[in-house]
Amino acid sequence: MDFGFPAAKRLKRGWQFDLVFRTGRRETGALVRLSFLTDRGNSALAGVTVGKKIARAVKRTRGRRIMREALRRLLPWVKDGVWIVASLRENALDAKADDIYEDVARSLKRRRLLTKEWKNRGWTVDSKDGGKCV
DSSP: OOOOOOOOGGGSHHHHHHHHHHHHEEEESSSSEEESSSSSSOOOOOEEEEEEEESSSHHHHHHHHHHHHHHHHHGGGBTTTTTTEEEEEETTTTSSSHHHHHHHHHHHHTTTTTTTTTTOTTTTTTTTTOOOOO
């Protein structure tokens, strides 16, 4: 599995985010709100947003980093042709990274956006401890 998060796997343009927000479907978890479109092309693309109204810059930046990492770890198992925008909710700003990962995974699974090969791989799937699944 490729766990990278190169520019080719990210939503980058404003019109892409706007298209997902305006025409996509939504799934709200305890910590994360997902908007997604299906059948948009060959590969899955993901983007992250954290609203300015929910926190100051330092907390928003931390939230974006954690969300990007959670999506990076889940993107190899997201079905092809899905565009995802993950928005962090205010109550997630002080949450642990693995809790946010689990919430994103739960939301993707609930909407059947993950492939069948995904076997609830935990936060440590590609860490330095040997890639043990939790």
